[in-house]
Structures are given as structure tokens and as C-alpha cells.
Amino acid sequence: MPPSRGILAVATRSSTGLPKSQWDVLPFRPAQPASFSTTACLAASGPPRKGKKAIRNLKAARQSAGRPPAPGERKALRKRVVLSNTNALEVSGLEDLDAKAIGKESSRCQMFGLPGPVVDSLRAVEAFKPTQGWRMFRSASVLWREQSIRLAQIMTDLAKLKSPETRRMVLAGEKGTGKSVMLLQAMAIAFMKKWIVINIPDAKDLTNAHTEYAPVPGTSPQQYIQRSYVANFLAQIAKANAGVLSQLQLSMQHDLSIPVQSNISLDRFADLGAKDLDLAWPIFLSLWAELTGPGRPPILFTLDNLNFIMRHSEYLGRDLKPVHAHDLSLVRHFVDHLSGARTLPNGGLVMAATTGSNKPSSPILDLAIRQSEARIQGLTGEAVPQWDPYRPGDERSLQSMADLEVFDIKGLSRDEARGILEYYAASGMLRQAVDQRLVAEKWTISGGGIIGELERGALRMRP
Amino acid sequence: MVFVFGINFPEKKMVKSALQSFYGIGPNVCTTLMARFSIHPTARLAQINAATIDSLNNELSKMTIDNDLRRQLHDRIRRLRDMGSYRGRRHAMGLPVRGQRTRTQTTTAKKLNKIERRG
Numbered sequence: 001m002p003p004s005r006g007i008l009a010v011a012t013r014s015s016t017g018l019p020k021s022q023w024d025v026l027p028f029r030p031a032q033p034a035s036f037s038t039t040a041c042l043a044a045s046g047p048p049r050k051g052k053k054a055i056r057n058l059k060a061a062r063q064s065a066g067r068p069p070a071p072g073e074r075k076a077l078r079k080r081v082v083l084s085n086t087n088a089l090e091v092s093g094l095e096d097l098d099a100k101a102i103g104k105e106s107s108r109c110q111m112f113g114l115p116g117p118v119v120d121s122l123r124a125v126e127a128f129k130p131t132q133g134w135r136m137f138r139s140a141s142v143l144w145r146e147q148s149i150r151l152a153q154i155m156t157d158l159a160k161l162k163s164p165e166t167r168r169m170v171l172a173g174e175k176g177t178g179k180s181v182m183l184l185q186a187m188a189i190a191f192m193k194k195w196i197v198i199n200i201p202d203a204k205d206l207t208n209a210h211t212e213y214a215p216v217p218g219t220s221p222q223q224y225i226q227r228s229y230v231a232n233f234l235a236q237i238a239k240a241n242a243g244v245l246s247q248l249q250l251s252m253q254h255d256l257s258i259p260v261q262s263n264i265s266l267d268r269f270a271d272l273g274a275k276d277l278d279l280a281w282p283i284f285l286s287l288w289a290e291l292t293g294p295g296r297p298p299i300l301f302t303l304d305n306l307n308f309i310m311r312h313s314e315y316l317g318r319d320l321k322p323v324h325a326h327d328l329s330l331v332r333h334f335v336d337h338l339s340g341a342r343t344l345p346n347g348g349l350v351m352a353a354t355t356g357s358n359k360p361s362s363p364i365l366d367l368a369i370r371q372s373e374a375r376i377q378g379l380t381g382e383a384v385p386q387w388d389p390y391r392p393g394d395e396r397s398l399q400s401m402a403d404l405e406v407f408d409i410k411g412l413s414r415d416e417a418r419g420i421l422e423y424y425a426a427s428g429m430l431r432q433a434v435d436q437r438l439v440a441e442k443w444t445i446s447g448g449g450i451i452g453e454l455e456r457g458a459l460r461m462r463p
Numbered sequence: 464m465v466f467v468f469g470i471n472f473p474e475k476k477m478v479k480s481a482l483q484s485f486y487g488i489g490p491n492v493c494t495t496l497m498a499r500f501s502i503h504p505t506a507r508l509a510q511i512n513a514a515t516i517d518s519l520n521n522e523l524s525k526m527t528i529d530n531d532l533r534r535q536l537h538d539r540i541r542r543l544r545d546m547g548s549y550r551g552r553r554h555a556m557g558l559p560v561r562g563q564r565t566r567t568q569t570t571t572a573k574k575l576n577k578i579e580r581r582g
Contacts, residue, residue, distance in 0.1 A: 071475075209503045209504055209505070210503065210505050211503065212502075212503055212506060212510055213501055213503055214501050215501055224501070228510075314504075315503065316494070316497075316498035317498065318498060318499055318501070320494075320495060320498050
């Protein structure tokens with residue numbers, strides 16, 4: 001057998017596994033000199049030809065790039081909220097929200113711009129979230145959906161009552177249904193009605209052990225205060241409610257470690273606490289006493305991402321056991337109001353929204369929501385879901401959620417979807433004619449009008 | 464600059480990493496210490512008040528850590544050598560102590576098994 005034939009035969013047998021008798025059937029081909037080396041030297045295409053630039057080594061370039069980001073720079077970029085986009089078209093005929101239109105049925109399915117001072121206040125209380133799509137439009141506007149109108153009516157009715165009442169509710173719903181924006185709408189209404197708005201923008205910040213904590217001596221179960229969080233919180237309250245608080249003055253005697261001017265305005269009083277970490281919590285308590293004193297306006301007390309406070313926090317106690325979120329003083333203050341253990345003497349609304357994304361497990365909260373849904377449906381007795389007594393549960397969370405009004409937020413109706421799609425089109429972000437077919441398509445694709453999905457389908461993932 | 468257990472740390476240093484830089488303090492001991500003084504896991508030295516730093520230093524001085532712990536280890540190995548035990552001899556020779564083979568792969572033993580063991 002010639003050597004070339006031998007190479008072919010071995011190569012064929014190894015690649016196809018043919019039996020020996022069939023080797024002769026294969027056509028004769030001279031041996032191809034195969035390269036047995038795969039070194040970079042042979043694989044390289046040689047130096048670049050004249051007039052052509054060599055390809056830059058991107059990895060090497062990246063390693064030597066500039067200065068590293070300054071402390072806090074990346075977080076600031078991540079948390080940045082952009083509320084205006086000069087590239088988006090100005091929507092003609094877009095009205096600003098006014099106190100008269102908010103509760104009217106005729107404003108349903110319409111978009112309303114948020115007035116400048118309200119936007120500033122909402123920004124101060126961190127009502128806008130970086131994940132929401134505000135940056136795609138000329139100015140911050142909100143859709144007035146059916147539930148927004150109901151909420152506005154509830155707030156209007158609360159303000160009209162002769163004997164003040166505290167209404168408590170939890171906004172629940174799937175991811176992207178607009179729970180946080182509903183909170184924002186409630187805050188916008190409250191700012192326009194000259195209520196005092198106190199907002200805990202993200203409960204996660206309180207419980208994920210990223211801010212300092214200190215035990216309060218002589219408390220059982222042990223309570224903890226978070227000085228730096230509360231100081232920042234007071235600064236937010238003072239800035240957002242400056243219009244109302246600057247008109248109100250201190251009216252009580254408070255036992256504080258510093259002398260305070262007897263007729264100081266409440267926004268300056270809150271600023272005192274914002275500047276001194278040791279005074280932050282005592283001043284918050286004094287400010288709360290002032291705000292709930294006679295003759296003060298109603299309060300809207302809100303919290304987003306409720307799931308994070310219906311469980312143990314990430315903090316550890318001295319005995320190395322996790323601290324329950326309700327043992328953090330500010331969380332407890334909110335939970336007392338949400339559960340009804342404390343009320344707002346001048347009336348108002350205590351609201352919390354659950355989170356759908358990055359959702360920590362909180363079986364108690366899930367149960368409380370199902371129980372509330374069952375109550376709304378008129379179920380009684382054993383038909384109402386109960387906690388499995390053999391399953392270890394979080395008794396404190398269960399008690400705090402015992403009797404709550406749950407505001408279940410679902411997808412938009414088709415009319416509401418049309419309203420927002422028309423706004424997208426008028427802003428130049430959706431380049432299609434908004435007709436019945438498009439509305440039906442987008443509404444269906446977004447899981448029945450889930451507004452977050454609608455925005456993603458119409459704006460972010462456009463072809 | 465903040466003094467913790469005789470060492471000067473920059474203020475932006477994380478408490479967790481400052482504590483774990485001492486021989487004898489690992490993740491577990493560090494977590495226990497920080498929980499005892501109510502220091503959150505992402506705290507930096509600048510955020511802790513002077514009183515807490517003092518009590519932390521006081522607590523650290525009561526523990527057997529760093530040079531004390533190293534000395535304790537050396538003493539134990541030295542005791543084994545002085546009494547002429549097999550383990551003591553193997554330590555002195557830089558060979559495996561617990562019956563491992565020596566034909567190949569004694570790098571770790573050569574590196575660590577000494578009278579003045581590094582840790």
C-alpha cells in the first residue's frame with residue numbers, strides 16, 4: 001500500500017468507523033499536508049497591511065482607562081432620576097393636574113402633567129424611582145386610571161369628615177402593575193391638598209443592615225434606632241413639606257438636650273434633627289407630636305416595599321439572633337399606624353405598597369392579602385384562608401396585618417391603555433398610529449394591561 | 464485614623480475587614496463581635512463613635528488573638544518537640560505530622576510545619 005493511501009485509510013476509519021472491506025470503495029485522493037500546529041504564531045494573520053490600522057486591543061485599553069470612580073459616584077449614577085427629556089416631543093393639550101380635576105370621573109383615562117412644585121416635593125421624598133420610565137418624556141405625567149380616581153375620592157372624603165378618621169390600606173398587585181406610581185399619585189394629591197406627606201421610599205433600606213443601628217436602653221423587646229437614616233428622613237420631610245411646615249410653629253414643650261427657640265417653624269425644627277445624628281430620633285418623635293397636635297393638617301404616611309418589614313431584618317441583636325423588623329423604631333412607628341394601634345388625630349391616610357420585583361419571602365403578608373381578598377368577596381368562616389398552626393410563623397407580622405384594607409391593583413382597562421398609548425405616540429416615542437388593533441395587541445401582550453409590561457412592549461423593546 | 468487593638472487604620476476602612484485583619488478573628492468571631500456592639504456589617508471605622516471603639520478595644524484586649532494566639536501555637540509545638548514526641552520531631556523536620564506519605568507532595572508540610580509556625 002502506498003503511504004498516501006495508508007494515511008487516507010486511517011483517517012477515514014477513524015472518522016467514519018467504516019469496516020475494513022469498504023476501504024477500497026473510497027476514491028483515491030492524494031494526502032493533504034495537514035497543519036499539526038495551532039500556535040498563535042501560525043494562526044496570526046501577520047502585520048497589518050500598509051494604510052490599514054491594527055485592531056485595538058480593547059481589553060488592554062480598558063485596563064488603563066482614566067481614574068477610578070470616586071466614592072459614591074457609581075451609586076449616584078445608579079440612583080439618578082431623570083424627569084425630563086428634551087428629545088421627546090412636548091405633548092400638546094396636556095393639562096397639569098389640579099386639585100379640582102383629581103376626583104372627577106371625567107378625568108379617567110387621561111394623562112396629567114405634574115405641576116413643578118409638586119414634582120420638586122415628590123423628588124424630595126424620593127417618590128420617583130430610577131426604574132420607572134420618566135426619563136423618556138418631556139415632563140413627568142401620570143395616567144389617571146380608575147383606581148387613581150377612587151383614591152382621590154377617598155382622600156377628598158377624608159378631608160371633608162367632621163370627626164377626623166385614619167384610613168389604612170395596602171396596595172397589592174403583580175409586578176409592574178403600578179403600585180409605586182399609585183403611591184406617587186397619592187402623594188401628589190396630598191401635596192396639592194396641603195397635607196403633610198411623610199414617605200419611607202424603600203423599606204429595604206431600613207432592614208438590609210446597610211445603615212447604622214443602636215439599641216435603645218431599657219426597652220423590652222429590645223428596640224433599635226437608626227440615627228443616620230432618621231436624620232436623612234427628617235431632611236426629606238422638611239424639604240418636601242417646606243410650604244406647609246414653614247407656616248406651622250412649635251406649640252409644645254419638648255424635653256430635648258439642646259435649647260430650641262419656642263416659636264421655631266416646624267421645617268427648621270426638623271432640620272435641627274437632620275443636622276445632629278444624636279438628636280435625630282428625639283426630634284422626630286417631637287415633630288410627630290407636633291404634627292398630630294390639635295389644629296394641624298391631615299397626614300399621608302406612606303411606605304414602599306412593605307414585604308421587607310413583615311419579616312426579620314438583616315440586623316443582628318446582641319444575642320446573635322436576627323432583629324425583627326418591627327423592633328426597629330421607625331418601622332415600628334409605621335407599623336403601629338398601619339395596624340391601627342395608633343391613629344392620626346387630625347385624620348389622614350396610612351398606605352403601604354408591596355413589591356413585585358426583588359420580592360423577599362413574607363408568607364404572612366401573602367396570607368394577609370389573600371384573607372383580605374376573601375373578605376372582599378364576602379367569604380366567612382373556614383372559607384377565609386388561615387395560617388397553618390403547625391407551621392412556624394411570625395406572630396407579630398400576622399397581628400399587624402390582621403385587619404387591613406387591601407387595594408388590589410390589576411392591569412389597565414383597554415380605554416386606559418389607549419390613553420397612555422396615545423400619550424406615548426404624542427411624545428414621539430411610539431411611532432405607530434394608535435388604533436383599536438394596536439391597543440388590543442399591546443394590551444394583550446402586556447398580560448392584560450400590566451402597565452410596566454405595556455411600557456416595555458411599546459417603548460423599550462420597539463423594533 | 465482610628466486605633467483598633469494598637470493598629471492605626473484609615474477611617475474609611477470597613478470595620479469588618481479591620482477586625483478580620485487580626486490573626487484569630489475570622490468571619491464568625493467578627494460577626495459575633497459586631498453584633499455585640501451593634502455595628503452593622505457595612506460600617507466603616509469613621510461611622511463608629513469613640514465610646515464604641517473603646518469598648519471594642521477593651522473586648523479585643525481580653526481575647527487571645529494576634530501575637531498572643533501565635534505565641535500560644537508556638538508554645539504548643541515547642542512543648543511537643545521538647546518532650547521528644549513524634550509529632551514534635553516531625554514539626555522540627557518540616558515533615559507531615561499525621562502519617563501522610565512523604566514520597567511526593569509534602570509542600571504544605573514544608574511550608575507550615577516549623578517550630579515557629581506562621582499561623
